[in-house]
Amino acid sequence: MNNSVYLYILTAAAVIYLIRMLPLTLIKKEIRNPFLKSFLYYVPYVTLAVMTFPAILSATSSPISAWAGFLAGVIIAYLDGNLFRVSLGACAAVFLVSLFL
Amino acid sequence: MEGKNNRQEFIQGMQAGIPIGMGYLAVAFTLGITARSIGLTPIQATVMSFACHASAGQFAAMNIIVSSAGFLEMAVTSLIVNLRYLLLSSSLSQKISSKTPFFHRFIMAFFVTDEIFGISAARTGYVNPFYMYGAALIAAPSWELGTFLGASLGSILPVSIGNAMNVALYGMFLAIIIPPARKNRFLAGLVLLSMAASLLFSVAPVLSQISEGIRIIILTVVIAGLAAVLRPIKPEEEKSDE
Numbered sequence: 001m002n003n004s005v006y007l008y009i010l011t012a013a014a015v016i017y018l019i020r021m022l023p024l025t026l027i028k029k030e031i032r033n034p035f036l037k038s039f040l041y042y043v044p045y046v047t048l049a050v051m052t053f054p055a056i057l058s059a060t061s062s063p064i065s066a067w068a069g070f071l072a073g074v075i076i077a078y079l080d081g082n083l084f085r086v087s088l089g090a091c092a093a094v095f096l097v098s099l100f101l
Numbered sequence: 102m103e104g105k106n107n108r109q110e111f112i113q114g115m116q117a118g119i120p121i122g123m124g125y126l127a128v129a130f131t132l133g134i135t136a137r138s139i140g141l142t143p144i145q146a147t148v149m150s151f152a153c154h155a156s157a158g159q160f161a162a163m164n165i166i167v168s169s170a171g172f173l174e175m176a177v178t179s180l181i182v183n184l185r186y187l188l189l190s191s192s193l194s195q196k197i198s199s200k201t202p203f204f205h206r207f208i209m210a211f212f213v214t215d216e217i218f219g220i221s222a223a224r225t226g227y228v229n230p231f232y233m234y235g236a237a238l239i240a241a242p243s244w245e246l247g248t249f250l251g252a253s254l255g256s257i258l259p260v261s262i263g264n265a266m267n268v269a270l271y272g273m274f275l276a277i278i279i280p281p282a283r284k285n286r287f288l289a290g291l292v293l294l295s296m297a298a299s300l301l302f303s304v305a306p307v308l309s310q311i312s313e314g315i316r317i318i319i320l321t322v323v324i325a326g327l328a329a330v331l332r333p334i335k336p337e338e339e340k341s342d343e
Contacts, residue, residue, distance in 0.1 A: 005141065005145050005166060006145070006148070007172065008162065008165065008166050008172070008175055009145070009148060009149045009152055009153075009162070010152070011172050011175045011176050011179070012149070012152075012153055012158065012159075012162040012165075012175055012176075012179045013149075013152035013153050015175075015176050015179040015180055015183070016153050016154075016155055016158055016179055016183050016186070017210065017211065019180065019183050019184065019186045019187050019190070020186045020189075020190050020210040020211070020213040021190070021206070021207060021210035021211075022187075022190070023187055023190035023191040023193075023194055024190045024193060024194050024197070024206040024207075024209060024210045024213075025203075025206050025207065025210070027191060027194035027195070028194075028199075028203075029199075030195060030199075031195060034333045034334075035329050035330070035333065036329075037195070037333075037334065038328070038329035038332070038333040038334045039325050039326055039328075039329040040191055040192040040194075040195050040325075041192075041195075041329075041334050042291065042324075042325040042328040042329060043188050043189065043191075043192040043321055043325045044189070044192055044218070044219065044222040044223075044277070044278075045278050045281070045282070045288060045291055045292055045295070045325075046291065046295045046320065046321045046324045046325045046328070047185060047188065047189065047215075047317060047321045047325075048215070048219055048274040048277055048278050049274075049278055049291075049292045049295035049296050049299070050295050050296070050298070050299040050316070050317050050320045050321065050324075051215060051274060051299075051317060052271050052274045052275060052278075052296070053295075053296035053299055053300060054296075054299060054300045054303050055271070055313075056268060056271040059264075059267040059268050059271060060264040060265075060267055060268065061260060061264055065264060066268070069265075069268035069271070069272070070268075070271070070275075073268070073271065073272040073275040073276070074275055074279060076276075077272075077275045077276045077278075077279035077280060078279055078280075078283055081276060081279070081280035082276065083117055083120055083220065083273055083276045083277070084116070084117075084119060084120050085276075086272050086273065086275055086276035087120035087123070087124070087269045087270075087272035087273045087276065088120065088269075088272075089272065090268045090269065090271065090272030090275070091123070091265040091266060091268055091269050091272065092265070094264055094265040094267075094268050095261055095262070095264070095265035098260075098261045098264055098265070099261065
């Protein structure tokens with residue numbers, strides 16, 4: 001099985017790299033089409049929002065601590081916005097709440 | 102001048118890479134534990150993490166390995182599960198200055214994870230490749246280390262710490278999407294709609310059968326497409342973004 005494991009890994013890695021590399025190298029110029037331009041501008045917001053919620057609610061062993069992490073993250077992001085502080089704040093909220101569960 | 106700027110960007114990238122690394126460590130532990138349970142050695146698991154840097158993609162790949170399916174099936178599954186990177190990389194392509202030497206795109210592509218993409222997309226103006234490299238220097242080894250530890254030791258973190266670290270990446274996503282949404286009502290509505298639709302897809306009877314990878318793509322294409330129709334970005338928005 002050992003050799004084929006590395007072949008499997010190579011296959012997955014090659015496909016994943018191509019998916020990431022092709023758009024970066026084939027779209028060399030600034031896109032002028034207003035629709036496509038706007039679409040690509042909105043992509044990060046939609047994708048990251050979709051990935052965050054509701055997945056964050058099942059990221060910890062209890063929905064209560066997960067909600068605490070989510071709300072802390074939203075509030076700190078709203079007030080402050082610093083990546084590190086938001087991330088750490090969400091972690092701290094989960095940790096503190098899980099002490100009482 | 103240019104070199105000094107690159108160095109600053111690299112250091113800023115490393116700073117942004119710290120919370121990513123924390124989250125990666127936690128997620129990669131689980132990945133490593135799964136790898137161990139299907140019979141991969143810690144080295145194999147770590148090589149996979151180094152080569153792929155994709156959490157859902159790697160879980161899917163391990164599924165294929167354990168079922169001894171063919172290589173074609175591995176390729177097709179990898180394509181479907183990781184298809185969202187096609188959208189993310191297309192979006193990122195518009196954030197690279199024409200002055201940035203072309204070869205950087207081949208290296209940057211290796212590090213288009215959701216998180217490194219996220220912090221890069223959040224930069225005002227063009228992304229300096231060295232910003233991504235700085236973040237990758239901190240984040241990527243955490244991914245490999247977490248995988249290795251998970252595969253060789255199992256979970257070594259107390260549950261409370263592991264739980265807390267698991268939300269680090271989501272916290273980062275929030276820090277990327279909420280501050281701009283605060284200043285722009287349309288973006289705020291877009292974020293809320295995206296979350297609501299994602300919730301619907303995860304609980305509704307038929308929709309919840311759709312795999313997460315496909316769900317992300319469908320919702321991104323539909324909602325970002327809708328947003329582009331309803332409110333094409335104006336030139337001044339681009340400027341404030343550049």
